Amino acid sequence: MPELPEVESLRSFLTEKTVGHAIAGVEVSAFSALKTFDPPVDALAGLEISDVQRHGKFLDLDAQGVHLVFHLARAGWLRWSDELPTTPLKPGRGPTAARVRLDDGSGFTLTEAGTQRKLAIHVVTDPAQVPQIASLGPDPLADDFSPQVLRQLLATAGRAQLKGILRDQRQLAGVGNAYSDEILHAARLSPFKPASSLSEEEFDRLYEALQGELRQAVERSRGLAAKDLKGEKKSGLRVHGRTGQKCAVCGDTIAEVSFADSSLQYCPTCQTGGKPLADRRLSRLLK
Secondary structure (H helix, E strand, O other): OOOHHHHHHHHHHHHHHHOOOEEEEEEEOOHHHEOOOOOOHHHHOOOEEEEEEEEOOEEEEEEOOEEEEEEOOOOEEEEEEOOOOOOOOOOOOOOEEEEEEEOOOOEEEEEEOOOOOOOEEEEEOOHHHOHHHHOOOOOOOOOOOOHHHHHHHHHHHOOOEHHHHHHOOOOOOOOOHHHHHHHHHHHOOOOOOEHHHOOHHHHHHHHHHHHHHHHHHHHHHOOOOHHHHHHHHHHHOOOOOOOOOEOOOOOOEOEEEEOOOOEEEEOHHHHOOOOOOOOHHHHHHHO
16 A cells, blocks of 8 residues: 555655646546545536645645545556557446646656455545545644644554554655554553553664654655555565564564564564564464
């Protein structure tokens, strides 16, 4: 799933490519992806794009007050083309969900792999009309995201586990499964550690890791074309998706905890005092 660094890079990429251009048309072939009906998609035709913003993992193209907002979900992606095909999209065919054409013939296609279709497209006059945007927590890369903001967030969360807090978009906007693993590894904290149990030193490590890991990932992605972002993300991860490999920090073997529809990775030596965490899926099978 694209997370804050990749979505921020896509925002920068789309700003360069689209701002100042008018939208010639928007075609939606996966009708389940379109979550709004007023204004209609056709209302975007002829409007000039003035800005591209990011709200957590959402991208927002502002076309004279009409916003094309989309979320790529777990298996979605954006593919740019300097010259889009002129053949109309056929509903329900293949991975293509939608296509946005600009006045010079360029534009982008939104695609989604797999069978779980969760890519979401909204056409609104205010991004806050998208419920998931209205409920977003603070953005960790915002100028006003201070240690005090994080401290209050953790205090409100109480005994909730750090991994869940980092991933919860209502708590913190933009961080997902992959970067939460990376942040906790850099902070040398267990993913299951309760928020309320952090010492001052642990809190400082978490804040520094949260800022550092995301800013470094954004910097690595800066200037890359949309097609190159997935590869960059994978190559930059130290623990996520690397079960069974050696930790680059201590040399221990990266371990995994599996859940029903996801998994997390961590280093026992760096994060849990050498103790393995219980695999929740395996534990249920043994009961």
